[in-house]
Amino acid sequence: MLKNFLKIAVRNLFRNKLSSFINVFGLTLGISACIVLLIFVEYESSFDSFHKKADTTFRVVQHTQLPNETLYWNTTAYPLAAAMRNDLPEIEMVTQISGPVTRVFKVDDAYGGNNLFEEPKVLFVDPFYPKVFDVEWLAGNKEDALKETNSVVLTEKLAQRYFNLTKGNYHKALGRIIALQTKDPLKVTGVIGTPKGNGDHQYNMLIPYEFFKTNNPYYSSNWSGNYQGTTYVVLNKVANKSALESKIAGWKKTYLKPLDDKRISYYLQPLMEIHNETKYGSSPGGYIMPKNILNIAKIIALFVLLIALVNFVNLVTAQSHTRTKEVGVRKVMGSNRLHLILQSIFENSLLILIASILSIVLIQGLIQLLNSNLTLMELKLAFLPRHFVYILIVAVIATGIACVYPALVFAASNPVNALRGRVQLRKNKSSDIRKGLVTAQFVIVQLFVIGAIILAFQMEHFKNSDLGFDKETALISEIPDTEKGLLFREKLLSNSEIAKVAIGSGPPMAVNGLQLGTTFRLPEQSPEESLEAEMKIGDVHYLDFFGLELLAGRNFHSNKDTFDEFIVNETLLKSYGWTPQEALGKKVQINEGEATIVGVVKDFHNNALQNEISPCILLNWNYFQNSAFIKWEGSKVSGIDKIQTYWEELFTNSVYKQQFLDDAIEKEYLVENLIFKGFTTFSILSIIIGCLGLFGLMSFIVSRKSREISIRKVLGATLLENIALFSLEYTKIVGLSFIIASPFVYYFMGQWLEGFTYRIQPSLWMFLSGGFITLFIALLTCSFQSVKAALVNPAKNLRSE
């Protein structure tokens, strides 16, 4: 019996090549997209869970209470770790890291020459680090590798690159010396595996924390600063968390200044929540994948699978109507309903099986694609054996959902009618179910399409809205030695192609997470009343370079070792209710010192557009001038290599780095871009699958209406009128689905846009264009079949037996 079923199934598959292909293809797409999304979600929600102590490890986070807001920090003051270790015995272990930072290394090769390497992911860790977090040791002694101040632990990638070693030979790296920033010798004491992609710490090498401490005595002993040191604790029991938190609340006054003690409180954040919690921002060198986005991704996965299944059901039932004769014959030959139901289920699960097998291949491809496209996130998705189980589960669910109904339809027909070729469809019921399914499909399609359109406009808004400063063709180049900044500027300007050069701490918008924070108050106010502000250092050319507009006052005359002048933005004035004119000459106190306001600039976006413009102070200081901004004559970019030449002449022992400002700004919208790309991809995918379903429905409608069309034709209907008859069918479906989908899109996109301070207002025509795009694609899908049906020879269809 099974063999017979199989034979019929396979022959059917080959006889109806097009519909089999559409069927299997649609389902493969659906299953693959669903599984890839699930793998992505699983990956993003499993961050750091591979550490053995993950359950009992917490990150110490800091809340700073200011008069008008609370600041959330994922880093703490550096001395905190040592103090906790000494004073709080209930903590099993404390570890602290700093970085990752970028450093340059000089490595001698075997032939006496030396090579410079720039390493972007250097992490400073204390000796407790490998005990708290799982590190795979390939060579060296885990216990004391990080004890000596001038030592370094390399990942195997670096061991290969620096010393030409291969797997199994890593012990040969031990004892070799590499020079940090070309001057400090570090001895290699260990080689470790590359960190997993789903870990919050991405590093290429580990350097003892002791080294960092020795070289940064001020930072590492300062209790009131917060300079990128991250502290982790391991508890004996998770239950001890709140007891410890309250103990810390009383204990911290031992070290913190009274004002800080009042403002700062410490909390413990479970390690595994770090990656999905937005409150504390992304940790240095990492990124955050918010929980709600993962939830949306799960819903999308489900939706895509649903569309594909609905599609499958439609195509299969449409087909079973063409097989009524077979059903009739089988019934007459003694088959009962159960046999027919089993046969149908068998055939359809065969299709699902094929689709599942194909999707294994497709998933691997998609994962590769994602990994190579999302390098910014260091995505390392992998297809693991357990994902076969996912596919199996999806396939079983698919079989359950998509096989039962078609099987009932398949087995239902009455043999006498079936054999006469009279397809009795219990007219309204079965075709209404199918229309309902396709409508549901198109509701989802339109959710995606309209969503993608609105996202596209928001992204466009991010990219093209007026930032209040000039970002075009500005190149940012690092200045490793601030004393040579002016020299570099002169050198650049000697080239006639280069029009403008400015030097400062960073571009007007804080990119790459670089932002200098400070607080400000009037000199007569108490420190408790200080407010948060961003501090920017620019030279006298800065305003002109970025086209920042002065509303009142003047530019700086010169930069000084001790600053004495401020230029502030409008937003800062609001704190005191000053007009620009009133602000001039006022004295303001910031953490770094006191100075007079000499100018007020019009507000510019000093934060990416998700966030509001914050108070900003420019000062004429010689410190922190570690970036050069370069603009060319006209708008064309030429001779970038010359800049590098100048740079390398001046700054030896460093590696040249450059970045265009607009690229840097775009990176600020990494997650938004990801969502946008995701939505675009899935709207295209859902359109494809949805149209496959429509195609299936249309072939069904065409076969049912061929008689009607023929009669109309005989009675004088023109070709166009007949085509219009079909078009009405799917226009109704698309229209109805549009009406259902729109409110949902409006609500959900509104929710999403809420998250941005600067956002577009979704307008009616964005919705309408989504609807029309879908309608147009549906029209294209159906045009072939409708025209073919309308062109049919009526004599053929009206001939009676």
Place this chain on the structure above:
Amino acid sequence: MLLELKNIFKWVNSGGQRIFLLKDINLSVEEGEFISVMGPSGSGKSTLLNVIGMLDQFNEGEYYFFDESVHNLKEKHRSNLYKEYIGFVFQAYHLLDDLTVYENLEMPLLYKKYKGAERKAMVADMLDRFNIVGKKDLFPAQLSGGQQQLVGVARALIGKPKLILADEPTGNLNSKQGEEIMELFKQLNKEGVTIIQVTHSEKNAEYGSRIINLLDGRKV
């Protein structure tokens, strides 16, 4: 007695009116008979055949098959009954296009739960008997109409039925092919198979031992 119909009525309701398809049919068929059912289009010939074949229900009356009262039987029993005793031959052959001659012959056996070896033997027998061994791997579309009907008859016979119901078996065939099929029926009848055929042709009706005429659902 093979089967007996007593006061069979069958009707459909259309636009508030009751249209009779079969009206007070009484018929008894002995084993070994060869009956031809005749009548104009729409007189209820095929309906009668379908009722006898248990493919169609009737609204009133009694139907006994081997003394089983069909009108009281559950669907499952009915289907077991006709599976065992009745074979069908159609005007349009109704072979499955996706199966070869061999597989078409084998299909009814699958539903009767014969073992593989048995099925093989029975199909081989049938192929032999109808001289179509050479065609066993061909698909229906590769055969002439007469050959297809031959396969159709072979398929009807393979389950060793007591009764063959044939609905215009020669309707789609030319006269020579038709004659061959009728000769075959005559031969089968001699071997003891009861046959009821629906036909338009006087000539084909002559092959039978009894003719039943229908008009507007009524026996005349």
